Amino acid sequence: MNVRTFLAAGLLLAAASGPALAGSTCGKASWYALHSRTASGEMMKPSELTAAHRSLPFGTRVKVTNVSNGRSVIVRINDRGPFTKGRIIDLSKGAAQHLQFVGKGISKVCILTNPVTASPASAPAKKPFLIATDDKV
Incomplete structure (x- = not known):
């Protein structure tokens, strides 16, 4: 050889x-601001740029774009959810503020996972x- x-x-x-996490998914996002432990064991801090996803590994970073206004934010997955049918991600209040949909409660978003940024931290x-x-x- x-x-x-x-x-x-x-x-x-x-x-x-x-x-094998690269890809894009679009759907509804909601936000939450609890002061309790996340599924990863860390305390939820509503002002941080974090999110809950059903299956992505903890530590994965994803780019979330609000379809209605084009604003984007990169969040770190640290919790499990959403548990409401039809939603693809639950964002922290801080992330929802960046995307400007706190007042609406939910928004259509696209999530982009990239193999470079999708590795657990x-x-x-x-x-x-x-x-x-x-x-x-």
Whole structure:
């Protein structure tokens, strides 16, 4: 095997083991401002830019865009929910203020997850690895 084959194999393996979270979803968002523990165990701080999602890993960062006004904010997933049918994300009051829909209570949003920003904050980012060898192998 030559160096190119090793490099290609390493890059393929790294790509295959990366997070499969990239994508965009649109739907309804609501907001909440409790002063209790989140599902991740941390205290809910309504002014922080956090959110609840049913399945994204805790620590995942997602870009949320309010469809009606184009405003966007990046939030960190630290809770589970929403538990109301038809909603795709529950935002902290701080995030809803950035998106300017606190008065309305709910808004149509699009959520963008990116493999670079979707890795949990506590986990190191996965990087492609290279295998050093000489051409004689």
